[in-house]
Amino acid sequence: MGEVDLAAAAPEASAASVPSFSVGQVACLLTYLWALALYFYALLLHSRRPKTLPKVHISDAHLEKERAIAAAAAEAAPLVNGSSSSDGGAAAKPKGFFEDMGSSGLIQCVLMNQQALMDNKDTLLAIVEFGTIMLWFFLADRTDVLPASDKAYDRDLFLFIFLVLTIVAFSTSLQPVRTPLVLNRPQTEEWKGWMQVLFLLYHYFEAKEAYNAIRIFIAGYVWMTGFGNFSYYYRTGDFGIGRFCQMMWRLNFMVFFCCVVLQNEYMLYYICPMHTLFTVMVYAALALAPQLNKSHPWLWIKIAGCFLTVLIFWDIKAVFMAVWRPFDWFMGYTDPRNPEVDRMHEWFFRSSLDRYIWVYGMVCAMLHPMACKFLTSVDELPSPRRWTVRAAIVACTVAVFAVYYKSVYVLPKLEYNVLHPYTSWIPLTCWMIVRNLTPQLRTWSMRLYGWLGCITLETYLSQFHIWLRSSVPNGQPKYLLAIVPGYPLLNFAICTALYVFVSHRLFLVTNALKDAVVPHDNNRTLLRNIILMGVMMAACTAMGFFGHTLAYALS
Ligand SMILES: *[C@@H]1O[C@H](CO)[C@@H](O)[C@H](O)[C@H]1NC(C)=O
Numbered sequence: 001m002g003e004v005d006l007a008a009a010a011p012e013a014s015a016a017s018v019p020s021f022s023v024g025q026v027a028c029l030l031t032y033l034w035a036l037a038l039y040f041y042a043l044l045l046h047s048r049r050p051k052t053l054p055k056v057h058i059s060d061a062h063l064e065k066e067r068a069i070a071a072a073a074a075e076a077a078p079l080v081n082g083s084s085s086s087d088g089g090a091a092a093k094p095k096g097f098f099e100d101m102g103s104s105g106l107i108q109c110v111l112m113n114q115q116a117l118m119d120n121k122d123t124l125l126a127i128v129e130f131g132t133i134m135l136w137f138f139l140a141d142r143t144d145v146l147p148a149s150d151k152a153y154d155r156d157l158f159l160f161i162f163l164v165l166t167i168v169a170f171s172t173s174l175q176p177v178r179t180p181l182v183l184n185r186p187q188t189e190e191w192k193g194w195m196q197v198l199f200l201l202y203h204y205f206e207a208k209e210a211y212n213a214i215r216i217f218i219a220g221y222v223w224m225t226g227f228g229n230f231s232y233y234y235r236t237g238d239f240g241i242g243r244f245c246q247m248m249w250r251l252n253f254m255v256f257f258c259c260v261v262l263q264n265e266y267m268l269y270y271i272c273p274m275h276t277l278f279t280v281m282v283y284a285a286l287a288l289a290p291q292l293n294k295s296h297p298w299l300w301i302k303i304a305g306c307f308l309t310v311l312i313f314w315d316i317k318a319v320f321m322a323v324w325r326p327f328d329w330f331m332g333y334t335d336p337r338n339p340e341v342d343r344m345h346e347w348f349f350r351s352s353l354d355r356y357i358w359v360y361g362m363v364c365a366m367l368h369p370m371a372c373k374f375l376t377s378v379d380e381l382p383s384p385r386r387w388t389v390r391a392a393i394v395a396c397t398v399a400v401f402a403v404y405y406k407s408v409y410v411l412p413k414l415e416y417n418v419l420h421p422y423t424s425w426i427p428l429t430c431w432m433i434v435r436n437l438t439p440q441l442r443t444w445s446m447r448l449y450g451w452l453g454c455i456t457l458e459t460y461l462s463q464f465h466i467w468l469r470s471s472v473p474n475g476q477p478k479y480l481l482a483i484v485p486g487y488p489l490l491n492f493a494i495c496t497a498l499y500v501f502v503s504h505r506l507f508l509v510t511n512a513l514k515d516a517v518v519p520h521d522n523n524r525t526l527l528r529n530i531i532l533m534g535v536m537m538a539a540c541t542a543m544g545f546f547g548h549t550l551a552y553a554l555s
Pocket residue numbers: 224225226228229232247250251275276279
């Protein structure tokens with residue numbers, strides 16, 4: 001059907017033929033241009049630099065290790081001293097907090113310290129790349145530079161694409177893992193990968209008939225959040241605030257800028273708040289009274305406590321609303337196409353669907369050693385008995401799945417959703433059993449899907465804007481981006497290639513910036529950087545505010 005009349009879809013957008021920009025958008029644009037200028041200046045400095053100059057590292061990530069060098073540099077370089085004296089008397093004390101602030105790569109770059117600019121060239125490039133991608137998001141989704149097209153579902157095509165990809169993955173990217181543990185990392189990544197492909201294709205083609213399956217996949221991700229995080233904290237006891245902040249960065253850095261640049265509410269990307277909350281809850285369950293984690297009975301009590309918490313805070317809807325209503329500005333969501341729906345509905349609905357499955361993930365992590373032991377004991381049985389036991393396990397699994405399928409899976413969407421929170425663990429468990437039954441199955445996984453499984457967050461966020469199109473603030477992605485209008489398949493291939501490439505770049509950039517800003521194990525630097533980020537954000541917002549006011553005064 002081709003191009004879509006966007007004005008008809010969203011009447012409020014039609015008035016703004018000249019789009020009106022928010023303060024946040026202006027702030028982002030100005031910051032981007034600023035970073036761009038700094039980067040090119042750094043490149044220029046770099047090309048002119050005599051090769052023999054000693055390299056002074058002021059990069060945030062390496063601050064602690066290189067503290068001595070940095071301190072020496074602070075004494076040697078007049079620019080650094082100049083910067084701390086600009087803070088006035090407060091910075092006069094040696095090795096004080098403000099000196100720490102002044103030595104940050106960020107501040108030094110803002111002050112145009114030439115050495116710092118050259119040393120942090122890569123971080124500047126990461127910022128520039130991120131900004132460029134955000135600009136692409138905006139151009140692709142919020143302007144008419146490229147047209148939008150309608151979605152069309154064709155089951156044959158949907159399955160064809162998935163099958164071809166799987167055949168390619170199977171025939172070119174099978175790889176073994178050295179210790180074939182049950183649910184090993186490459187295997188769970190592969191699992192995430194193929195679920196994500198189906199989840200995305202479901203959006204692209206609007207494959208309504210796959211609704212229930214997609215709900216199970218989302219439950220699968222949330223299950224992994226509980227399973228992965230519990231295993232990690234249980235095994236390592238690493239409750240360091242640095243690592244925790246790194247995880248929060250990874251989950252929320254990009255979505256924050258998507259919200260600002262595209263004027264969306266956080267809940268449009270409901271996967272992010274959901275995973276963030278459940279990750280925090282797993283962390284809290286284990287980090288509170290960590291000495292109890294050594295005792296299994298206590299761990300089971302903690303897990304029971306999680307179940308009880310969910311029961312109180314979700315199953316009693318009034319409690320949920322009382323807790324979250326005050327955060328309406330943050331967790332509320334209004335779909336411009338259904339403005340009359342309660343703003344808390346989306347958050348309640350989405351988080352309720354998977355409210356128990358992360359706790360089940362923790363249960364599975366607890367039972368993991370037992371499952372491993374059991375399966376190895378089966379592997380060691382003599383041949384005929386081994387296969388009999390395996391056949392019996394498969395038969396039981398298939399029987400359970402068949403009952404589940406007939407009584408739950410085939411239900412229509414709304415009836416299915418009622419049962420989903422209590423039943424999603426059944427198909428997930430069936431899959432885990434079948435996938436891990438023999439050592440060969442555990443050993444091999446498809447790296448192509450594993451690779452896609454690593455960038456699920458980025459593909460999830462990017463799809464809204466540079467693969468599909470939401471077209472208006474807070475809009476669900478109802479359209480497709482059309483780079484080659486009139487050629488749906490060609491367009492699919494080109495858009496997909498670009499979109500996956502960009503998602504992978506975003507994954508790398510998010511991690512690079514995370515390493516530059518959030519130190520893993522230096523809480524002092526972490527605190528400093530958090531404060532600096534707050535200051536930077538305030539400064540950029542102020543800049544955006546002035547830019548915004550000026551632009552509208554002139555127009
Ligand atoms: C914890 O869960 C979050 C959200 O799913 C994920 O990004 C992170 O990698 C998990 N951590 C571990 C150690 O598995």
